[in-house]
Amino acid sequence: MSQTKVHFAHAQAIVNCLFEIFQNDRKASKAIEYQLKQNKNAGSRDRAFIAETTYEIVRYWRLLRALDLQETQAVDTSSLWRIVAIYLNLYQGFTLHFDTISKIDFKLIKERLSHAEAEMTLKESIPNWLNEIGIKYYNNEWPTLLHALNVPAEVYLRVNTLKTTASALKKELQNQGIETQIIDVDALVVVKRKNLFSTEAFQNGLFEVQDIGSQQISKMLHPLPGMRVIDACAGAGGKTLHIANLMENKGSIISLDVAQFKLDELKKRARRNGVFNVETRLIEPRTIKKLKESADRLLLDVPCSGLGVLRRNPDAKWKQSPQSIQEVMNIQKEILNNYPKMLKPGGMMVYATCSICKSENEHQLHAFLSENSNYQLVTEKTLLPDELNSDAFYMALIKKL
Structure with a gap:
């Protein structure tokens, strides 16, 4: 995903998603789906930017809140704008210049980040109770497992063998601009994320999106x-x-x-x-x-x-x-x-x-x-x-x- 600048409307959509997730207890997937419907004029790259940025902020929510000393504060629109600005600056190199954002000392934020990364619950951004469960059940394996749980998921496809084969589906998707690799007799992994649900292959029931573990x-x-x-x-x-x-x-x-x-x-x-x-x-x-x-x-x-x-x-x-x-x-x-x-x-x-x-x-x-x-x-x-x-x-x- 390559962006040259962040448009106000797209940043606003991310803030709206976060408000729905953390204030109105809406599932992230539903909040994002709703905002994308509200931004019908956004291109595929912009839509991906809104969705992926929202997910990453949710993923590192505790860390980002701690960097801005917000952990004990209520979530409001002003604090969400600051969180979005901090994330985009630290992880995507953007500096937002919108009136909705109060002044942020990024030098201080980066100093806090170096200290926060020494504490696993902040670095991997999880609640304390989850860390306690992980240590209890997985002991020394927990840090590796926790880090893996924070890596964005691959997109796996299960081939509908009633209609096609893995090799035929791979070719069909390639013709529609989607690169995949065969990883099992009835499973593919998508090499680069695309909108799979608008493809003819999906509309014709040739595959379902399903994690490779779930398929077992x-x-x-x-x-x-x-x-x-x-x-x-x-x-x-x-x-x-x-x-x-x-x-x-x-x-x-x-x-x-x-x-x-x-x-x-x-x-x-x-x-x-x-x-x-x-x-x-x-x-x-x-x-x-x-x-x-x-x-x-x-x-x-x-x-x-x-x-x-x-x-x-x-x-x-x-x-x-x-x-x-x-x-x-x-x-x-x-x-x-x-x-x-x-x-x-x-x-x-x-x-x-x-x-x-x-x-x-x-x-x-x-x-x-x-x-x-x-x-x-x-x-x-x-x-x-x-x-x-x-x-x-x-x-x-x-x-x-």
């Missing part, structure tokens, strides 16, 4: 053509669509979720992907009862803290807390106590999260296994970003006896 979850489930598979926390259906690929559109998939709007989005995506073996249902207590012991395979991609996908959603570290993690763990426990009833004896299920917290992962699962002797752990895996250059995931394959 459905593969661990090993669904086969002709099986009945239940995706019990389906959301908008990224893994449902992958399962349909692995089943070659044969057999049946029942996708469940508590939110109807997510299931509606899943249906749209399924149509675009040419997937027709999926049925959606809103999950209720009677749903589980009706589906008792009916599934050959069961996917529990459970709600979690999202602390494994900070590269992609850096605002999660500012929105989560030890209390919110405990609340989501209670939901996970409830799911584990009820949803496996839908699995046939002899069937297999995968329990998965996108969290680095072992309390949500192996500790949660092993507690379930210790209380339910008719379930047996087959294998479990933790993917970390410093190993695979993916988001962080935990996944476990369990057999029902």
Whole structure:
């Protein structure tokens, strides 16, 4: 991304995004999406500048606030303008000359930066409670893992094998000006970021954007053509669509979720992907009862803290807390106590999260296994970003006896 100067309207859009994220508790992705719609005349380079700058400021929010001695102050428009100005000066070499910005002593800011970088919570910009969790679970490995969680995520594509192949998709995207590399039989990595969703290849359902680590979850489930598979926390259906690929559109998939709007989005995506073996249902207590012991395979991609996908959603570290993690763990426990009833004896299920917290992962699962002797752990895996250059995931394959 190459900019020669920063326009006021684009800086204002970044400030607006930050206000929505930190004052109105809006998700960063939604705040950015809204601002880009408000700036329809901005070109692709300017839109990328707004989005990427916002994400980077969110990523290093604590550090930037500390450099301006704002950590204990309320967030307001004036302070946000200063944060944007400091970030753009330190990391992109721009000096903003707008009336909305009070005078900043950048020499002093740079002196503070050299001191701040000696403290890991400031350098990597995380809340103290997250640092305590990281040290508790990862000890000496934590600094490396934490740094990897702050590196912007690669863009990975999962090939829709119902419609194309990796080599054919690579060529198709190349014709549309997008360079990729094949990294697996059904996966590509984008070499340079572009707007993928406006391409013919996407509109025709030839691929989905999905992290390479996330793609391992459905593969661990090993669904086969002709099986009945239940995706019990389906959301908008990224893994449902992958399962349909692995089943070659044969057999049946029942996708469940508590939110109807997510299931509606899943249906749209399924149509675009040419997937027709999926049925959606809103999950209720009677749903589980009706589906008792009916599934050959069961996917529990459970709600979690999202602390494994900070590269992609850096605002999660500012929105989560030890209390919110405990609340989501209670939901996970409830799911584990009820949803496996839908699995046939002899069937297999995968329990998965996108969290680095072992309390949500192996500790949660092993507690379930210790209380339910008719379930047996087959294998479990933790993917970390410093190993695979993916988001962080935990996944476990369990057999029902």
